[in-house]
């Protein structure tokens with residue numbers, strides 16, 4: 516637990532690897548008091564207590580909660596688990612069902628994993644921005660992947676993906692669409708798990724930075740903090756080119772954050788501030804973090820870049836700040852971390868070594 520600005524030093528021990536899903540997990544202390552975790556289904560395991568203090572990288576203490584340490588490799592495991600279990604409880608989902616979902620990738624991986632484990636079929640409807648590694652991972656887990664290549668003229672890639680989902684639903688009654696864009700169990704997973712987990716570790720938290728995709732993570736955390744710790748500032752981080760907070764649509768190449776249709780979950784009355792980050796700054800921040808040995812996903816670069824901008828303006832060394840890192844970097848080796856891809860899209864100078872090694876600028 517961190518009180519005030521100074522974190523209690525804690526190494527990674529087996530006992531910090533805890534599950535928050537299901538009751539089948541066995542945690543048995545050994546003779547040294549360390550705990551071994553035994554699971555029978557991949558969705559039962561999720562690291563919930565790992566934070567990186569980014570002070571050496573950005574010059575402010577920013578506690579980055581790492582959500583990529585589970586078998587689905589991302590924060591989307593929580594939304595997937597909660598939506599599937601709720602659909603099973605209310606009878607929407609059962610033997611013979613085929614899940615269908617529109618996803619930029621990470622929810623698709625989480626649902627592929629859960630569907631494989633529980634014996635459901637799964638069709639992921641994604642688009643051409645989905646990383647190759649992510650698509651291959653879904654296929655390895657037995658999912659079918661439908662990749663949309665043409666955006667809808669008004670509602671963009673997301674609109675075209677949703678139209679495809681509707682066509683599938685009309686074609687076969689076995690299809691079940693959990694609909695992450697409107698399903699309240701998406702944001703409830705973060706209301707029930709992510710936000711209380713952060714609050715437990717940081718009783719004196721001043722500000723929380725959360726990226727906005729479907730806004731499930733953002734709204735779950737924002738609702739919990741406004742109800743239980745109203746003094747915590749909630750700062751939403753979005754990508755330039757996303758329409759979520761009313762700004763115009765423009766090209767976006769990094770999956771995860773931003774959208775071409777305003778998210779149904781979003782209620783701006785819970786959000787204190789919004790910061791928009793250029794994708795070029797996302798790329799620079801990802802590479803800057805990688806130079807220190809932390810290979811995070813694209814959206815983490817966006818969140819950290821936005822948080823750094825905010826902290827540069829507000830932090831005189833006394834603020835306790837946390838942010839969410841939705842996934843890790845392996846899925847982005849052919850995009851965010853690939854020099855040709857980056858230079859073709861954002862220009863030759865973007866990976867200028869001086870900028871990347873400038874710490875705490």
Ligand SMILES: Cc1ncc(COP(=O)(O)O)c(C=O)c1O
Pocket residue numbers: 589591619620621622726727728729730731732733770771772812813814815841842
């Ligand atoms: C890498 C990554 N970051 C951020 C998000 C955004 O999360 P949310 O949909 O809860 O807003 C997602 C969602 O797919 C994601 O895959």
